[in-house]
Amino acid sequence: MRSVTVKSPATLSNLCCGFDILGMALEAPYDLITISESAQSGIRIRHLDAYGLPEDPLLNISGVALQSFINALGSQQGFDVVVEKKIKPGSGIGSSAASAAGVVVAANELMGRPFNNNQLLSFAMDGEVLASGSRHADNLAPCIYGGLVLIRDTPSLDIIPLSLPPLYVTIVHPQIEIKTSYAREILPKEIPLKLAVNQWANVAGLVAGFQQGDYELIGRSLEDVIVEPVRSKLIPGFDEVKQKSLAAGALGGGISGSGPSLFMLSKEKNLAEKVAVEMSGVFERLNIEYKTYVTTVAAHGVEVLHT
Amino acid sequence: MRSVTVKSPATLSNLCCGFDILGMALEAPYDLITISESAQSGIRIRHLDAYGLPEDPLLNISGVALQSFINALGSQQGFDVVVEKKIKPGSGIGSSAASAAGVVVAANELMGRPFNNNQLLSFAMDGEVLASGSRHADNLAPCIYGGLVLIRDTPSLDIIPLSLPPLYVTIVHPQIEIKTSYAREILPKEIPLKLAVNQWANVAGLVAGFQQGDYELIGRSLEDVIVEPVRSKLIPGFDEVKQKSLAAGALGGGISGSGPSLFMLSKEKNLAEKVAVEMSGVFERLNIEYKTYVTTVAAHGVEVLHT
Numbered sequence: 225m226r227s228v229t230v231k232s233p234a235t236l237s238n239l240c241c242g243f244d245i246l247g248m249a250l251e252a253p254y255d256l257i258t259i260s261e262s263a264q265s266g267i268r269i270r271h272l273d274a275y276g277l278p279e280d281p282l283l284n285i286s287g288v289a290l291q292s293f294i295n296a297l298g299s300q301q302g303f304d305v306v307v308e309k310k311i312k313p314g315s316g317i318g319s320s321a322a323s324a325a326g327v328v329v330a331a332n333e334l335m336g337r338p339f340n341n342n343q344l345l346s347f348a349m350d351g352e353v354l355a356s357g358s359r360h361a362d363n364l365a366p367c368i369y370g371g372l373v374l375i376r377d378t379p380s381l382d383i384i385p386l387s388l389p390p391l392y393v394t395i396v397h398p399q400i401e402i403k404t405s406y407a408r409e410i411l412p413k414e415i416p417l418k419l420a421v422n423q424w425a426n427v428a429g430l431v432a433g434f435q436q437g438d439y440e441l442i443g444r445s446l447e448d449v450i451v452e453p454v455r456s457k458l459i460p461g462f463d464e465v466k467q468k469s470l471a472a473g474a475l476g477g478g479i480s481g482s483g484p485s486l487f488m489l490s491k492e493k494n495l496a497e498k499v500a501v502e503m504s505g506v507f508e509r510l511n512i513e514y515k516t517y518v519t520t521v522a523a524h525g526v527e528v529l530h531t
Numbered sequence: 532m533r534s535v536t537v538k539s540p541a542t543l544s545n546l547c548c549g550f551d552i553l554g555m556a557l558e559a560p561y562d563l564i565t566i567s568e569s570a571q572s573g574i575r576i577r578h579l580d581a582y583g584l585p586e587d588p589l590l591n592i593s594g595v596a597l598q599s600f601i602n603a604l605g606s607q608q609g610f611d612v613v614v615e616k617k618i619k620p621g622s623g624i625g626s627s628a629a630s631a632a633g634v635v636v637a638a639n640e641l642m643g644r645p646f647n648n649n650q651l652l653s654f655a656m657d658g659e660v661l662a663s664g665s666r667h668a669d670n671l672a673p674c675i676y677g678g679l680v681l682i683r684d685t686p687s688l689d690i691i692p693l694s695l696p697p698l699y700v701t702i703v704h705p706q707i708e709i710k711t712s713y714a715r716e717i718l719p720k721e722i723p724l725k726l727a728v729n730q731w732a733n734v735a736g737l738v739a740g741f742q743q744g745d746y747e748l749i750g751r752s753l754e755d756v757i758v759e760p761v762r763s764k765l766i767p768g769f770d771e772v773k774q775k776s777l778a779a780g781a782l783g784g785g786i787s788g789s790g791p792s793l794f795m796l797s798k799e800k801n802l803a804e805k806v807a808v809e810m811s812g813v814f815e816r817l818n819i820e821y822k823t824y825v826t827t828v829a830a831h832g833v834e835v836l837h838t
């Protein structure tokens with residue numbers, strides 16, 4: 225039976241001021257997903273990792289996304305899926321998005337690419353609903369498209385790839401739990417117009433900075449005056465991580481997705497590594513288990529390894 | 532006595548979703564301002580136009596801006612200023628900004644350019660306070676810098692020039708009065724977070740569209756879900772102008788500044804001219820006097836004509 229294996233990358237969503245609209249694919253970490261044609265109809269999922277995720281396809285993000293793919297295909301083809309998650313669920317770096325996007329890109333490859341990226345994105349969003357309760361694309365779109373993307377409009381899936389200069393990304397994942405749904409609940413329903421103008425000025429600066437390759441402008445624009453003040457309170461050590469990372473030479477950063485992971489962007493690898501040391505120091509002192517990553521932006525999204 | 536004459540351009544601020552942060556210099560209309568050294572200290576202002584603006588330098592926007600320039604210079608130099616306004620006050624295309632920016636750029640030229648653009652912008656903002664009651668730069672910055680600019684941060688005057696593809700601008704100025712202060716008063720103090728996210732997605736799309744030269748993306752992003760729904764009610768014919776302009780081939784548009792002028796961007800000159808015909812038709816039928824302009828983006832800001 226034919227099979228396809230893909231690497232499905234972690235992703236950074238929001239990027240401070242770009243709440244709900246910007247996302248970036250990362251070189252590491254990534255999940256490995258293998259999908260095989262089966263003589264038997266239906267979906268069977270097996271996890272090689274130890275995260276205890278449900279293997280019932282109706283309760284598994286990959287399963288729901290793949291079912292959506294199969295429905296659109298209008299086929300009775302059955303699939304066996306083997307998932308080796310390396311992106312810890314609940315880390316805030318797009319673990320569920322990697323599951324949903326990876327499996328549909330792999331299935332598409334296996335079936336001779338009947339669907340385009342936006343169709344795959346839509347199937348994957350059906351899977352993501354299981355994780356977050358809503359159709360969001362800010363992790364899925366970069367996971368599928370790669371690089372840095374703007375989700376200008378979610379209902380119409382208006383996805384705009386944005387160019388950017390070489391950037392290194394440091395991520396720290398303190399091993400605490402923040403439910404995406406709770407992180408969304410605590411957001412204000414209404415915000416002052418004045419702050420909103422502030423935020424969209426920074427969004428404009430961030431997009432311009434990325435596209436012009438202006439590192440200083442990227443740094444000045446990586447500010448979030450609306451969501452970060454609320455969510456950062458859920459993450460012990462947040463202020464210290466930020467302050468020490470900037471002092472170590474990071475351009476800027478904040479909460480990755482809805483947390484608890486924090487990210488910092490740097491112009492050079494050695495700075496990103498220094499930032500990782502500072503981040504580690506903070507959580508060592510706080511006696512909170514953590515994991516750090518020093519990585520870079522992945523130009524491609526889900527990558528087919530072999531067929 | 533030496534003198535300098537400048538052309539000071541009209542400007543388009545806000546650009547729909549870019550409320551308070553984006554502005555664009557226009558080729559037409561423009562004011563003509565001549566400044567001459569005087570043996571007598573103090574400022575004397577004379578208007579060649581028929582708009583009845585105060586010539587007392589303390590009550591005149593050019594006068595206040597120039598006084599701020601003189602104060603920073605720490606000189607006793609006196610100046611004679613002759614202003615020929617062609618941008619009608621209260622039109623919403625940066626008439627007061629042209630007065631304030633033009634005079635300080637001219638004075639700077641006359642004195643051997645002691646100040647940089649941001650210093651000049653700051654002097655001009657002192658003048659603008661007289662018109663709008665607050666320090667805004669969204670008309671002044673494009674007036675001085677030219678082209679399309681982002682005002683990322685007003686207090687620190689973080690002005691970011693943005694590249695853009697060739698664009699034609701159609702403006703209609705219906706001769707009704709909307710006070711800037713009133714247009715500001717009626718804005719909501721608080722807005723739904725959901726709408727704000729919508730707005731900053733469009734701001735990001737607009738900046739990306741300009742910088743990528745993607746006309747379709749510019750068009751899709753020229754949406755304002757926050758300010759336009761409120762302010763458009765003050766402008767008779769607004770919905771019809773918008774609908775007919777789009778049908779005639781405009782990329783998009785909306786209220787210029789705080790109105791009452793409306794603007795539309797088009798990819799080609801003949802489309803911009805068709806848009807002007809449609810706009811004229813609306814105000815003809817409404818029996819409201821109006822003036823239309825078909826122009827383009829001015830690459831340079833205030834321009835020194837001769838010294």
